[in-house]
Amino acid sequence: MRLLIADDHELLRDTLRSFLQQQDDLEICTVGDLSQAVAQLDDGCRYDLILLDYTMPGMNGLDGLQLLLERPDTPPVALISGIAKFEVALQAIQMGAQGFLQKSMPAQSLLNAIRFMAAGERFLPVDVALAAATGTLRVDERSGTRPDVNLTSRETEVLAALCCGLTNKEIARSMNLSEPTIKLHVKTLYRRLGATNRTQAAMIGRNMGLS
Known part of the structure; x- marks a missing residue:
């Protein structure tokens, strides 16, 4: 490169x-x-x-x-x-x-x-992405902090796996689910977190304390 x-x-x-x-x-x-x-x-x-x-x-x-x-x-x-x-x-x-x-x-x-x-x-960067995001995830203009995002336990588990850099196939194998199901969870996470890709979703997840 x-x-x-x-x-x-x-x-x-x-x-x-x-x-x-x-x-x-x-x-x-x-x-x-x-x-x-x-x-x-x-x-x-x-x-x-x-x-x-x-x-x-x-x-x-x-x-x-x-x-x-x-x-x-x-x-x-x-x-x-x-x-x-x-x-x-x-x-x-x-x-x-x-x-x-x-x-x-x-x-x-x-x-x-x-x-x-x-x-x-x-x-x-995650702070720019969050500032621009619409929907459930917004930057609090007064404090600059992010309010909590209410994820299901399954979504939290998938997000934690994203933070670890696992692929959809690896996540599916570890959770004993089909790969299409994981893809659906990932797509839902993008929407709820205001992320546009895996990297941004993982960065947001780490800010939430997941790893």
Whole structure:
């Protein structure tokens, strides 16, 4: 997997590169502003994912993201920021970004999110996802906390299995249920938790104390 990181903070670039290059299947390239990222594409360099710092030179808010997304040769692009508000993250997704990463994310979570997006899935951090969710799960605007979600014992068991990274087939085997039944439970969990994929559901489950 080839990853391009565009960020004007040299320390962050070096730290990210040092961590990610420990993975045998990752090849990392870094640049310091949007024009350098564009130049990489102009030179014919191919990447599986681009990470763009929201506030680096040349970005002008989300204009830089739009510039890349309008190019026919652009791979999936995700924003990374330490200050952008939830609204920015959601607008970026609506524009076509592959995801939004917070610079405060734990290193392993960041790596998981990168792999997730490179595989073609969209990613939002759990707090952003919860802030945007509708239905039974909402962010309390006064306290920033999540109210309890009333799950059945079976749903809780399935969610705990998701938190452990089990596949539907593995969950079905461990619970002595059919795989279609597990798929139905997982789909119901997505709806009730306000999640759009397994990663978000698992992150929400861990926030609920499941593991």
